[in-house]
Amino acid sequence: MPIIVNLDVMLARRKMSLTELSEKVGITMSNLSILKKGKAKAIRFSTLEAICTALECQPADILEFRAED
Amino acid sequence: MKNRTSSSAKALVLFLRYSLIAFFACNVFFFVQFLIFHLGPALLFGERKGVYLPIVFKPTNQGVLTLPHTDYEYMFDIPSATGTFQAFGLPLKIFYIYSFGGIVYYACLFLITYLILKMLKNAQEGNFLVVKNAIRLRYIALLLIVSLLRDKLTIIASSFYLREKIELAGIEFYDFTSYTFDNWKYIFIFLFLLIIAEAFRLGAQLKEENDLTI
Numbered sequence: 001m002p003i004i005v006n007l008d009v010m011l012a013r014r015k016m017s018l019t020e021l022s023e024k025v026g027i028t029m030s031n032l033s034i035l036k037k038g039k040a041k042a043i044r045f046s047t048l049e050a051i052c053t054a055l056e057c058q059p060a061d062i063l064e065f066r067a068e069d
Numbered sequence: 070m071k072n073r074t075s076s077s078a079k080a081l082v083l084f085l086r087y088s089l090i091a092f093f094a095c096n097v098f099f100f101v102q103f104l105i106f107h108l109g110p111a112l113l114f115g116e117r118k119g120v121y122l123p124i125v126f127k128p129t130n131q132g133v134l135t136l137p138h139t140d141y142e143y144m145f146d147i148p149s150a151t152g153t154f155q156a157f158g159l160p161l162k163i164f165y166i167y168s169f170g171g172i173v174y175y176a177c178l179f180l181i182t183y184l185i186l187k188m189l190k191n192a193q194e195g196n197f198l199v200v201k202n203a204i205r206l207r208y209i210a211l212l213l214i215v216s217l218l219r220d221k222l223t224i225i226a227s228s229f230y231l232r233e234k235i236e237l238a239g240i241e242f243y244d245f246t247s248y249t250f251d252n253w254k255y256i257f258i259f260l261f262l263l264i265i266a267e268a269f270r271l272g273a274q275l276k277e278e279n280d281l282t283i
Binding site: 039044 | 277278281282283
């Protein structure tokens with residue numbers, strides 16, 4: 001999929017663990033793991049808002065578009 | 070209440086699974102028997118056992134029906150019926166065609182049972198609504214259509230072949246009768262099953278998408 005999820009990069013920048021983010025956002029670890037691995041098919045605006053609030057970033061910092069060859 | 074429903078559903082799935090396993094084992098036994106005592110001697114030694122060919126016929130005589138508590142006797146006739154013709158020592162070609170029909174029948178039966186067992190296993194594990202099950206359902210419908218066609222082709226072919234060759238007092242033999250096409254309505258059920266399989270596939274895809282929406 002050409003949409004890349006840079007959640008791990010943002011987590012590293014904010015020096016935050018996945019467990020911490022899971023607690024702050026209220027999403028299960030397994031769902032966050034699916035998102036981090038890029039296996040998610042879609043993301044709700046409410047989830048994106050919660051992650052952006054927790055990581056103090058913009059949606060573009062988490063999601064990136066890379067055209068397929 | 071919910072737990073009771075869930076446990077009864079689980080028990081039903083378990084019962085169906087073990088019944089199907091028993092059915093599968095019985096058919097494996099019959100198939101092995103067919104290979105050892107029927108097809109094996111023909112392939113190895115050219116020995117032909119009796120073949121059972123379906124035939125369409127009509128008794129020429131009328132019968133009498135007497136209902137209880139009435140003084141009337143009613144005449145009746147049998148417009149058409151199918152029966153089994155058993156013959157020994159038929160030409161090897163016919164024997165092989167008959168055996169091929171038998172193998173197709175067993176192959177369909179085994180595959181359908183296997184696919185249903187797989188579906189029931191998934192249901193037992195709690196993930197019934199998956200794309201794989203939809204594909205299995207589609208294969209089951211296709212195999213049922215194949216087995217129906219095989220049944221009908223066997224009746225038509227053997228009736229056509231035997232009609233002019235056999236004689237039995239009081240019975241007329243036919244190649245085609247209305248009875249030959251009597252069970253064709255089942256094909257609509259199987260086609261409907263194909264539509265259900267497609268709906269199942271779409272449902273499974275939606276569920277998968279919903280599960281992967283964070």
